[in-house]
Amino acid sequence: MPRILKIKCAKCGTHLYTYIKVGEGRLWHCWKKRIIQDNTTKKENEIKCPKCGNLIGIDKGPYINIKQKSITITK
Numbered sequence: 001m002p003r004i005l006k007i008k009c010a011k012c013g014t015h016l017y018t019y020i021k022v023g024e025g026r027l028w029h030c031w032k033k034r035i036i037q038d039n040t041t042k043k044e045n046e047i048k049c050p051k052c053g054n055l056i057g058i059d060k061g062p063y064i065n066i067k068q069k070s071i072t073i074t075k
């Protein structure tokens, strides 16, 4: 069953994404088509927290390669 996750910045707690997760396991990739809400800022291919500038992940086109240590996930 798909679940809705709130992805937050691990440093400052800013809400970055609301995301529909399908399947089990860790969140390695954020598929753009499953992002409901996007509060991040982008510089070239780097995705950053809009508040503290923490590097969240790298834009790979159809998905974002998430840095696990940069986020916290709440269900």
Ligand SMILES: [Zn+2]
Residues within 6 Å of the ligand: 009, 010, 011, 012, 013, 014, 049, 050, 051, 052, 053, 054
């Ligand atoms: Zn932050």
